[in-house]
Amino acid sequence: MKNQPESNTIDIPVHSNITLLKASIAATVIAAVVLVTAILPAEYNIDPTGLGKSLGLTKIATAAEASLPSDKPMTNIMATTDAIIIAQAPAVAEIKDLRAKVEGLRQDTVEIVIAAGKGLEYKLLLNEGEHLEYEWRTDGQPLYFDFHGEPQGDKTGFYESFTITTSDQVKGTLTTPFAGSHGWYWKNKTDEPITVTLSTKGAYLIKG
Template sequence: MNNRFDISKAPPLRAEPRQHGVAAPVQSVPATSGGLIRSTLIAAGAAGAILVLFWLPAEYGIDPTRVGALTGLTEMGEIKQQLAAEAEADAQAAAAEAVAPPAQAPVAVPAEIVQRLDRIDAQLAALAAVIGAPPAAVELAATAPVETAAAPAAPEAEAAPTTGEPVEEAVAEAAAPEWRDEISYTLDPSEGIEVKLTMEEGQVARFFWTANGGVVNFDLHGDGGGQSISYEQGRAVPEATGDLIAAFTGNHGWFWRNRTEAPVTVTLRTGGEYAELNAT
């Protein structure tokens, strides 16, 4: 019997009905060039706004829109920059100490030279006993160079009359600078404080600060109007004085931190051209 399958006699295939609950295939949505460009521009604008409004003030203290000052992000960024500057200064100081040449050991004098010097001293003492001169004079005459004829001594100038104490005090007071403000802060170990002067561009303020026997790390800087500058930094400095010239209109001043293991009192005196003094 022939059991070969004949496809022409097979029943026709039927489409099965769609089952309830089965998800339909995803259909693609055509994207136009204008839509892609608009989406890209929106994303770029959002990233730029986040960069200017939040990231720059929080990381670098740069606040062109003043939003960071309102939210406190600018102060956080300034503290980060100050801490980074202190860490870099500490690393540089440690590297300098590591490459510093070791102290040279004292050179040992050979015993033969010491004995020879002792014999010379004994001979000088015997010669002094013979001629009746003190040993020190004989030793000085033996080692002193030959001197030429001395020129006649010039007549001594008449001593200037001494001034009284009231006059000296008046001169000292006239030479001393006039200070407008004087403040003092006691910093515990690892504590810091910032004091700034409100200044216009080009104004000059005189200053003198001291750690009163201690040392502190400091950063003399300024900020304002989206600008920032670092004038000078120091590590383990006991005091400093000079003139602060404002590079731009804004707040200019000092940040001190006590890196010692004991409290340190910082005293600041200021004078010259500035509107007010603020501490934070």
């Protein structure tokens, strides 16, 4: 008796269109039931069947709503005449103090003529810890300068120099180490007048 050859063919069952349609309808019904009885009560506090309340699902949505901020904006934008500051929103009690600080900000641009062979000072009055932004440039020739500060009320002649060099343009910032006058002394060593264009930004008064 001869052995029959083994078959390597695998029979894959093929579902009819009716079977697939029934499975799709069943999946849709199950999804709708889960949506109505679980997702809506838990996420949106919508409970048309009352089952979500009995299962405690509506408490989840209520707790999420209570945690949302309702009395503070996400970002507070305050504009002054010369600057815009974007900050995290303060509490209601802090708004008045914050405005008082911002109101001191200003921005100025001036032209200062340094006569030939002469020196000249230009000063700003600032409180301790203020942030000053500045930029200046000449209309041609470089100038020797001393950027320094003098403490308020000092009668000893003390001053602190921040930069001493020669240049035709400088841009930088300063956080004042003390209250007093802060500014520049320029020396024109040429035979022609030199004009300095100075731009400043911060909370200060101009001493000149």
